[in-house]
Amino acid sequence: MSTHLIRISEVFSGLVPEILGILGAEKIKKLGSEYFLFHTETPELIRDSSAARFIRWHIPLEHSWPCNPEKMENFIEKAAQTIYYKFESRNPQTLLVGRLDPGSPKQYYKALASNFRGRALQVFELPEGLPKTAEQQDPAKETLFCLVGKEGLYCGVSSPLEAGGLHPGGTKFIAQNTEDTISRAGAKIAEGLHFLSMHRRLPKKGAHWLELGASPGGMTSELLKREYEVSAIDRAPLDPRLANHRNLSFLKEDVAEFVPPRSIRYDAILSDMNGEPQQAITLVTRLKDFLNPGALVVFTLKTTGAETIADIDALESDVLAITEQNGFSLIARTHLTYNRQEFTLFFEKA
Ligand SMILES: C[S@@+](CC[C@H](N)C(=O)[O-])C[C@H]1O[C@@H](n2cnc3c(N)ncnc32)[C@H](O)[C@@H]1O
Structure with a gap:
């Protein structure tokens, strides 16, 4: 038996009993709004089962201190000393602390x-040159991840790649309601690219993205901020704030009607089109001859209407069959903080 801490978005709260059943979870305890602590004899199923796609982030649980930190005298000092004795010999690349x-x-x-992270780093005396921020980590090296909340302290060692994100709990909070936010989807691509950076190099500045289903343009504006060139298409218009951007061209038409200029080769396609996922992915793969070798595809798999794990499995299998037939391979898949009933899939053109 081993103990694990997993995070499942509240969006899927109705599926939690089924997910935990697939994992063979026992002695389940809910922590915070999205974390579940449990024992299992089949931990491999966390990464390799039909439940895996719902698990945003995961660590094997190696230390816990169930307590109310607000009422515990010297919580920070005691916790920092304890994790030092427990984990010092593991030589983590860094330690990161998040909230339950x-x-x-x-x-x-x-x-x-x-404050706990600050004190623990002092106690560990991690050598100079180690990653100071989550972004600077080597995704394949081990990190000591800790989570704190009103239920206490929970820690485990994992590489960010195995855990499913560079930050404790997954990805970093990205504000989506600032004055210049065009749509919630902007945070989705920002977070998605951050996640993807663990798996492969991101397209270079100046890379040419074809964006399908771009309106009103939250994602478009994130791509432009990263100095990419964007050709965007939608039946609906873009937000007027994007008008006349020098790296953007926009076509107001149905993607099914779109014929790219004959000599053009895009470096990446981003599709956030709504509607049937099988239809959306067919509109993407139809454009494969206009992509450079190794081109990236970022695809939102919308699962609205699919109510069971089996339904979602069937939808994704259909999408993967279509991409495979067309010479695309799946690099990674995740459920992001800003994803609702949908997943973000990343493909590469062979
Ligand atoms: C979820 S919204 C996209 C939000 C956008 N990514 C953003 O960042 O603001 C989906 C968009 O896909 C567009 N869409 C869906 N199917 C389409 C098609 N066949 N042709 C053109 N646009 C399509 C819809 O018009 C809608 O604006």
């Missing part, structure tokens, strides 16, 4: 996570 309830407006645990 990242959505909570309560500032106490935000400060606690940050």
Whole structure:
């Protein structure tokens, strides 16, 4: 038996009993709004089963201190000393601390996570040159991940790749309601590219993206911010704030009617089209001859209407069959903080 801590988005709360059943989970305890702690004899199923796609992030649980940190005297010092004795010999590349309830407006645990990390780093005396931020980590090297909240402290060692994200709990919070936010989807591509950077190099500045289903343009504006060139298509218009951007061209038409200029080769396709996923992916793969070798495809698999794990499995299998037939291989798949009833799939053209 081993103990694990997994995160499942609240969007899938109705599927949690089925997911935990597939994993053979026993002695289940819910922590925060999205974490589940449990024992299992089949931990391999966390990564390799029909439940895997719902698990945003995961660590094997190696240390826990169930307590109320607010009432515990010297919580930070005691916790820092304990994890030092427990994990020092494991030589983690760094240690990162997140919150069990990242959505909570309560500032106490935000400060606690940050102060605890600061003190623990001092105690560990990690050598100079180690990653200071989550982004600087080597995705394949082991990190000590810790989560704190009103239920106590929970820690485990894993590489970011195995855990499913560079940050404790997955990806970093990206504000989506700022004054210049065009749509919620902007945070989705920002987060998606951040996730993808663990798996492969991102397209270079100046790379040419074809964006299918771009309106109103939240994702478009994120691509432009990264100095990419974007050709965007949608039946609906883009937000006027994007008008006249020098690296953007926009076509207001149905993607099914779109014929690219004959000599053009895109470096990446981004599709956030709604509608049937089988139809959306067919509109993407139809354009394969206009892609450079090794081109990237970022595809939102919308699963609205699919109610069971089996339904979602069937949808994804259809999409994967279509991409495979057309010479695309799946690089990674995730459920992002800003994904609702949908997953983000990343493909590469062979
Ligand atoms: C979820 S919205 C896209 C949001 C967008 N990614 C953003 O960042 O603001 C889906 C869009 O896909 C467009 N769409 C779906 N199928 C399409 C098609 N066949 N041709 C053109 N646009 C399509 C819809 O018009 C809609 O604007």
